[in-house]
Amino acid sequence: MKILALETSAKSVSCAVVEDGAPLASAYQCTGLTHSRTLLPMVDAMLKNADLTLDDIDAIAIAAGPGSFTGLRIGIAAVKGLAWAADKPCLGVSTLEAMAQNAAHIDGLIVGAMDARRSQVYNAVFEAKGGELTRLTPDRAISLEELCAQLQGKQQPITVLGDGGVLCYGYLEEHGVKCTLAPSMLLYQNAVGVGLAAERAYARGEAVSAQELLPVYLRPAQAERLRNTKLNR
Numbered sequence: 001m002k003i004l005a006l007e008t009s010a011k012s013v014s015c016a017v018v019e020d021g022a023p024l025a026s027a028y029q030c031t032g033l034t035h036s037r038t039l040l041p042m043v044d045a046m047l048k049n050a051d052l053t054l055d056d057i058d059a060i061a062i063a064a065g066p067g068s069f070t071g072l073r074i075g076i077a078a079v080k081g082l083a084w085a086a087d088k089p090c091l092g093v094s095t096l097e098a099m100a101q102n103a104a105h106i107d108g109l110i111v112g113a114m115d116a117r118r119s120q121v122y123n124a125v126f127e128a129k130g131g132e133l134t135r136l137t138p139d140r141a142i143s144l145e146e147l148c149a150q151l152q153g154k155q156q157p158i159t160v161l162g163d164g165g166v167l168c169y170g171y172l173e174e175h176g177v178k179c180t181l182a183p184s185m186l187l188y189q190n191a192v193g194v195g196l197a198a199e200r201a202y203a204r205g206e207a208v209s210a211q212e213l214l215p216v217y218l219r220p221a222q223a224e225r226l227r228n229t230k231l232n233r
Helices: 035-049 069-086 095-103 144-151 165-174 191-203 222-232
Strands: 002-007 013-019 022-029 059-065 090-094 108-117 120-129 132-135 140-143 158-161
Touching (some): 002 035, 002 069, 013 035, 013 191, 022 035, 022 191, 059 069, 059 095, 059 191, 090 095, 090 191, 095 108, 095 120, 095 132, 095 158, 095 191, 108 144, 108 165, 120 144, 120 165, 140 144, 144 165, 158 165
Antiparallel strands (some): 013 022, 120 140
16 A cells, blocks of 8 residues: 655654555655645646546554644645545554654664654654564653663663654763764654655554644643643633
8 A cells, every 4th residue: 555644743844655565755845944845746746747636545644743833733734635535544653652663674763753842752662673663662752861771771872863863862972871873864753754654654553644643742832831821810
């Protein structure tokens, strides 16, 4: 089956078509332009260049979170529109699981991280063995101190990646946790990883309709936090 995958969780934006564990086509951009401006033209150009249409696609996937609140909403809205119009099932996958795909070939612990600000990282830990990933923790927003404590004394090689990877790597190394920062070409999340994670999710029966697809926020947005603070006063 062919899965159209989108990734809009952070500064970069990307799209891909994945089939049977391999990318058929992909496009990536990290120029600082807004996703609302770049995403759909990128998808349209990629499909045309690959001689594909939405009729050829079996499902549409998105990195549903965690990530930038605005970026996630743009990606979710795009997938909903595409899926609704083409009557395709949707798959919302973990941003952290999708980025871990980049290092699935490196046996050991894979630490996916995104800077959540407020002295926290969005984070999940996976074990990679023989190209397969096993999730060891849920997606969570935790402090670097807590993450460091959990990784202390681990005997397996540790690879850190994601747009919070540099931040995590520096803190872990400073506090005595030996780890490796993924190389720049593997460091950041991309839509190919989303597609690969979506294939497994589809096999588990996790496809949903366009109406049911929702973003995953691990904590309230800044605007919501400020509103709740004012209400509590």
